[in-house]
Amino acid sequence: xxxxxxxxxxxxxxxxxxxxxxxxSAMMQDFEVSWMPSYxxxxxxxxxxxxxxxxxxxxxxxxxxxxxxxxxxxxxxxxKFEKSVKSGGMLIYDGNGITRxxxxxxxxxxxxxxxxxxxxxxxxxxxxxxxxGGYLKIxxxxxxxxxxxxxxxxxxxxYHKMIPDxxxxxxxxxxxxxxxxx
Amino acid sequence: MEKELRxxxxxxxxxEAAIRAGVDAYFGYPITxxxxxxxxxxxxxxxxxxxMVVLQAESEPAAINMVYGGAACGKKVMTTSSSPGISLMQExxxxxxxxxxxxxxxxxxxxxxxxxxxxxxxxxYFQACKxxxxxxxxxxxxxxxxxxxxxxxVELAFDLAFKYRNPVMILSDGAIGQMMEKVYLxxxxxxxxxxxxxxTTGKPPTRERNIITSLNLDPYLHEKHNQKIQAKYREMEKxxxxxxxxxxxxxxxxxxxxxxxxxxxxxxVQLARTEGIKAGLIRPITLYPFPSVRIxxxxxxxxxxxxxxxxxxxxxxxxxxxxxxxxxxxxxxxMGGVIPTPEEVLEDLKxxx
Numbered sequence: 001x002x003x004x005x006x007x008x009x010x011x012x013x014x015x016x017x018x019x020x021x022x023x024x025s026a027m028m029q030d031f032e033v034s035w036m037p038s039y040x041x042x043x044x045x046x047x048x049x050x051x052x053x054x055x056x057x058x059x060x061x062x063x064x065x066x067x068x069x070x071x072x073x074x075x076x077x078x079x080k081f082e083k084s085v086k087s088g089g090m091l092i093y094d095g096n097g098i099t100r101x102x103x104x105x106x107x108x109x110x111x112x113x114x115x116x117x118x119x120x121x122x123x124x125x126x127x128x129x130x131x132x133g134g135y136l137k138i139x140x141x142x143x144x145x146x147x148x149x150x151x152x153x154x155x156x157x158x159y160h161k162m163i164p165d166x167x168x169x170x171x172x173x174x175x176x177x178x179x180x181x182x
Numbered sequence: 183m184e185k186e187l188r189x190x191x192x193x194x195x196x197x198e199a200a201i202r203a204g205v206d207a208y209f210g211y212p213i214t215x216x217x218x219x220x221x222x223x224x225x226x227x228x229x230x231x232x233x234m235v236v237l238q239a240e241s242e243p244a245a246i247n248m249v250y251g252g253a254a255c256g257k258k259v260m261t262t263s264s265s266p267g268i269s270l271m272q273e274x275x276x277x278x279x280x281x282x283x284x285x286x287x288x289x290x291x292x293x294x295x296x297x298x299x300x301x302x303x304x305x306x307y308f309q310a311c312k313x314x315x316x317x318x319x320x321x322x323x324x325x326x327x328x329x330x331x332x333x334x335x336v337e338l339a340f341d342l343a344f345k346y347r348n349p350v351m352i353l354s355d356g357a358i359g360q361m362m363e364k365v366y367l368x369x370x371x372x373x374x375x376x377x378x379x380x381x382t383t384g385k386p387p388t389r390e391r392n393i394i395t396s397l398n399l400d401p402y403l404h405e406k407h408n409q410k411i412q413a414k415y416r417e418m419e420k421x422x423x424x425x426x427x428x429x430x431x432x433x434x435x436x437x438x439x440x441x442x443x444x445x446x447x448x449x450x451v452q453l454a455r456t457e458g459i460k461a462g463l464i465r466p467i468t469l470y471p472f473p474s475v476r477i478x479x480x481x482x483x484x485x486x487x488x489x490x491x492x493x494x495x496x497x498x499x500x501x502x503x504x505x506x507x508x509x510x511x512x513x514x515x516x517m518g519g520v521i522p523t524p525e526e527v528l529e530d531l532k533x534x535x
Contacts, residue, residue, distance in 0.1 A: 020362065024189050027364050033189070035362035039215065039300070061449035062361050063442070065523040154189075 001056045004064055008049035008081055009073025014128035019050035025142045025150030026054040036062040047076050071135060092135055112177040126169035133173025144170055185366040192332040192358040193218035195365050196288060199333035201228040204373040206257035207235040209248040213267045214300040215356035216290035232373055242267040246274030253283035254394040256381025258340050262288035265306050266297055276315025280396030284343030288352045290359040293519035301519025302356030307496035310353045311470040318408060320415050321351040323469040325440040329363035346414055357442040424467035425476060433462025435531055436480060438501050439490040440466050447490050449524035474504035481508040486534045490527055491515045
């Protein structure tokens with residue numbers, strides 16, 4: 001089993017940390033993992049993206065052009081990466097600020113309005129965990145308790161008090177993700 | 183003691199492995215994409231734990247000359263930088279090689295020439311393997327292709343450096359430096375208490391002075407010195423060649439690639455195989471000494487060989503020398519910080535069939 005995931009959006013949305021938590025929790029389940037960020041000027045104010053690979057085998061290229069899953073969190077990234085999903089793959093996007101919605105017919109498209117939900121939950125910083133929860137609903141590769149463990153390991157201790165909110169966000173994400181096509 | 187499992191960036195892995203390998207001192211100057219090494223070491227403050235000194239020098243030339251001084255005292259010392267910073271260090275590196283001192287230099291390569299870009303590249307192959315500084319010398323060059331190897335090669339580099347009294351370079355790139363993977367860390371090792379007999383530690387009455395210098399004004403004596411270090415390189419070529427093969431047993435087409443490019447090529451081999459193309463990969467782990475003998479052996483069965491590098495084609499020259507006309511050798515690469523995708527590499531392979 002190999003799952004090749006792209007997460008893309010604005011810098012500051014928690015893209016890189018979401019990828020890191022995903023990689024960390026996959027590692028806890030004995031998967032091979034790689035986490036390859038875009039770094040440098042792209043990150044400062046512009047778009048940020050990270051490639052996460054989870055596999056039962058040794059991982060070859062950490063740099064990819066085609067992905068099993070793309071998690072897209074802004075319009076620029078949608079325009080850039082919609083074509084990068086493998087045929088038969090899956091695209092998850094947040095509808096917030098999207099004016100041109102995904103159009104491909106050969107992939108599964110899911111929408112998760114995580115930004116809106118995070119605002120409603122008065123917990124904007126758990127936005128990325130809502131998205132991650134949605135993803136894990138569709139691809140249950142990793143157990144929630146390992147994600148929590150991943151959070152514990154990757155967050156500095158002063159943020160550990162936020163873990164219960166993150167858990168709530170994960171579960172909420174699982175509830176609100178919805179499929180748009182067949 | 184159990185090995186410890188962590189999820190780390192390549193840069194962090196180098197820093198942590200250095201502490202655990204019992205390194206005596208690190209001297210460096212920050213530059214993207216390897217600043218995490220110095221940052222990690224500063225934060226870890228290993229002086230408290232192992233006595234390892236971590237110092238931010240005022241410049242790269244200062245850092246490499248601190249390495250020169252520490253190495254002359256028989257200590258395990260290292261520096262790290264990225265391409266433009268490594269260029270600044272070349273004078274010191276040539277002196278260290280001339281004075282036959284062990285040390286570790288890590289280059290987390292970014293795209294050049296000049297200040298270039300902060301994105302990953304492999305365009306410092308010539309500089310690392312063919313000199314860089316002046317004079318007839320070689321570094322022993324290790325090319326990690328994973329975060330695990332970033333950690334493992336620190337200890338290996340020091341073992342080799344002290345075995346041959348020669349500087350060793352880890353030639354990495356921005357992708358491996360910035361990427362996170364899982365890594366098994368070795369337990370902490372104490373710093374060496376006994377120093378090598380050649381170290382300049384003060385002259386006791388029981389022996390002659392130890393002299394560390396790269397200056398030798400008598401040409402006949404200096405020729406002898408050159409012959410001695412050349413003999414050392416021949417020994418390295420005999421004993422230290424390291425490489426890894428991937429699906430070469432029945433291959434008709436061969437990729438030669440190291441570091442990040444080797445990872446990309448491994449995927450390209452998998453993609454090619456699903457289309458019925460018998461592709462394989464040889465990954466040099468030591469770039470100097472180069473696995474010429476093995477490439478020469480493999481070349482006879484190959485219809486075509488492609489050297490894949492993130493450069494305009496540098497290692498391809500060594501591949502051609504190794505293949506020695508047995509089959510056609512071409513280069514494929516991207517430059518200036520662009521990483522080729524497995525699909526692009528596969529397309530290039532298909533154009534040769």
